[in-house]
Amino acid sequence: MRIANLVSGVILILFCLTMLVLIIPTWIEEGPDGMMSPRLVPQMMIWLILGLSVLLIASNLRTVPSDDDGTSPVSREEWLAFGKIGGVFVLALALFLSFGALPASIVLIVGALLALGERRPLVMVLMPLGLIGGAWFLFYRVLGTAIM
Amino acid sequence: MTDLFHAFGDVLNLYTLLWIAIGVTIGYVLGVLPGLGKATGVAVAIPLTFYLQPVAAIALLIGIAKGSAAGSAVSAILLNTPGEPSSAPTALDGYPLARQGKAQKALKMGLYASVIGDFLSTLVLICLAAPLARYALLIGPVELCAILVFSLTFIGGLSGRSLLKGLIAGAFGILFATVGMETETFIPRLTFDLLELDDGLPLVPIAIGMLAVAEMIIQAGNMRELDAETTRIVDGTKPEDRRVLLSDWKASTAPILRGTLIGSIVGILPGLGASVGSFLSYGATRRASPRPEEFGTGRIEGVAAAESADNAVVPASFVPLFALGIPGSVIAALLIPAFILHGLTPGPRMFQEQPDLVAAVYAAMICASVLLLLIGYTGQRLFAQVTRVPIRLIIPGVLFLCCIGSYMETGSVFSIYIMLAFTVLGFFAKKLDFSFVTFLIGFVIGPSLELSFRQSLQILDHRWIKLLEHPIALVFIALTVLVLVMLARGRTKSRTVTAVRDTGTTITKGGHRETS
Numbered sequence: 046m047r048i049a050n051l052v053s054g055v056i057l058i059l060f061c062l063t064m065l066v067l068i069i070p071t072w073i074e075e076g077p078d079g080m081m082s083p084r085l086v087p088q089m090m091i092w093l094i095l096g097l098s099v100l101l102i103a104s105n106l107r108t109v110p111s112d113d114d115g116t117s118p119v120s121r122e123e124w125l126a127f128g129k130i131g132g133v134f135v136l137a138l139a140l141f142l143s144f145g146a147l148p149a150s151i152v153l154i155v156g157a158l159l160a161l162g163e164r165r166p167l168v169m170v171l172m173p174l175g176l177i178g179g180a181w182f183l184f185y186r187v188l189g190t191a192i193m
Numbered sequence: 194m195t196d197l198f199h200a201f202g203d204v205l206n207l208y209t210l211l212w213i214a215i216g217v218t219i220g221y222v223l224g225v226l227p228g229l230g231k232a233t234g235v236a237v238a239i240p241l242t243f244y245l246q247p248v249a250a251i252a253l254l255i256g257i258a259k260g261s262a263a264g265s266a267v268s269a270i271l272l273n274t275p276g277e278p279s280s281a282p283t284a285l286d287g288y289p290l291a292r293q294g295k296a297q298k299a300l301k302m303g304l305y306a307s308v309i310g311d312f313l314s315t316l317v318l319i320c321l322a323a324p325l326a327r328y329a330l331l332i333g334p335v336e337l338c339a340i341l342v343f344s345l346t347f348i349g350g351l352s353g354r355s356l357l358k359g360l361i362a363g364a365f366g367i368l369f370a371t372v373g374m375e376t377e378t379f380i381p382r383l384t385f386d387l388l389e390l391d392d393g394l395p396l397v398p399i400a401i402g403m404l405a406v407a408e409m410i411i412q413a414g415n416m417r418e419l420d421a422e423t424t425r426i427v428d429g430t431k432p433e434d435r436r437v438l439l440s441d442w443k444a445s446t447a448p449i450l451r452g453t454l455i456g457s458i459v460g461i462l463p464g465l466g467a468s469v470g471s472f473l474s475y476g477a478t479r480r481a482s483p484r485p486e487e488f489g490t491g492r493i494e495g496v497a498a499a500e501s502a503d504n505a506v507v508p509a510s511f512v513p514l515f516a517l518g519i520p521g522s523v524i525a526a527l528l529i530p531a532f533i534l535h536g537l538t539p540g541p542r543m544f545q546e547q548p549d550l551v552a553a554v555y556a557a558m559i560c561a562s563v564l565l566l567l568i569g570y571t572g573q574r575l576f577a578q579v580t581r582v583p584i585r586l587i588i589p590g591v592l593f594l595c596c597i598g599s600y601m602e603t604g605s606v607f608s609i610y611i612m613l614a615f616t617v618l619g620f621f622a623k624k625l626d627f628s629f630v631t632f633l634i635g636f637v638i639g640p641s642l643e644l645s646f647r648q649s650l651q652i653l654d655h656r657w658i659k660l661l662e663h664p665i666a667l668v669f670i671a672l673t674v675l676v677l678v679m680l681a682r683g684r685t686k687s688r689t690v691t692a693v694r695d696t697g698t699t700i701t702k703g704g705h706r707e708t709s
Contacts, residue, residue, distance in 0.1 A: 053625055157592055
């Protein structure tokens, strides 16, 4: 975790500097005279995060190195799951924007099942049918409202 | 009290009771499923309540919170994998009991302790919130600002393993809360010319992304260990192993009452969370026992102590929310927009402005406790079967519901983008131990904090010496500094000790759980 802390500290410092130099001046105007600047609180928070990030790095540099310093806090399986489920979401979103909610929902459910190792055809058919049918019944019949 | 009796008239009808029962059932099932806790359930269900009557809507959400707190014991006992981190001490004795074939006994005692803790803590809320709120009305912007800073510091310091990371997470929460149109000058802040951001970032997609989707991805990465545990469940054949006997009650009554007291106190203090309550209660019961060495081998009072405290925290955590308008937990933070949406603004004024609705909420909470007992008792064997469902069949359904919940918040695909962006943030926050609890609470109290800060600057005329005219604010500023110093010292001394906090759960190899 020590190395992960150091890396996240550096990333946070870079983020804060970008916010202070580029983002806040560009995307938050100065307020009218006599009023408090709308930049005040965002800038205060960024300065606070910057200071705490420096402290995070300093405190981790002072910590005695241990054997598990280099161990990634995210396991290989978690990275894989992150990639697979992320991919399913990207595909479902593309379908949503092109063809609408129904194909996107089917791809989201079936894609997630496939990504997690499910291969039984019956489950592939029944899961989307049950979930989408259940959502339709709940919103359109029980609650009497439309989702979209 | 009269209002409360009248409120039962509003709640004791088929429509409201049905939604409470649905909430308790959904919550119980969510609690049983590892990784899906009350916060996830409430976040996903908030958009569903748009179409319900106010009392039913709030009752549904409270039912989910209460049901989930009780349900999390099931997977802790059967799988040694708590549904929520706060049930981790339940697993210490519950799982050995299950391995001895006494799963039914442990599950029943867990349920009874949960219901008693929850019910008594609800009474504490009813008795304490309104009197405290009277004092809260004396508080001005300067005092409120100091209290909010203190609360966030307290929560940031306690809800993770790192004080610095907790504070960074809280600061990020406030930073993200500034996105949108500034209320005084109407100048857009960090909207990047996106009209959807003019009203600020929506809480529900953020909470769903950080709490539910990110957790599902982590669960997906660890599902083999979880599925392996389901094959080890055994059930006893002797009738006495399936029932809670008089001797069990004798052993567990004092731990339940102690746990309720500890849970209620922990719940009232912002930021400590249910995990602290259940661990403190378990530890206190073990210390009070004449045979403490037997704890961890299957003592029924261990289950009772942990579960009573775990469930007592939920209603008690509404005390600061109702009395001061300050959310002390994620669940309280998530309930704020739901309450506001249905006409109840949490804070001291709600007792004067909406006494009927407040009483109805109290009545709904009491009814939820009773229904929790009924539903939990009759459906416990069925709910226990949920633990046998492979996690790969649960995750797609949860992801689908998350998308519906996020989409319904704004009726736009932009909410899904927000949900996914905060999924990524939540995933890394959990893995790197940046407390998303503090982030979400910072995000929720951010607007109040900014407003009270601006008002304070005007009241103080930008002269800090004028703070001397506000002794309450000075006390809270001093407390903030004190908490920071004490926590920093405490962390330095006990860096090797791993504390369990409400910052999320991760299943590690071997079926054990740790907070992340």
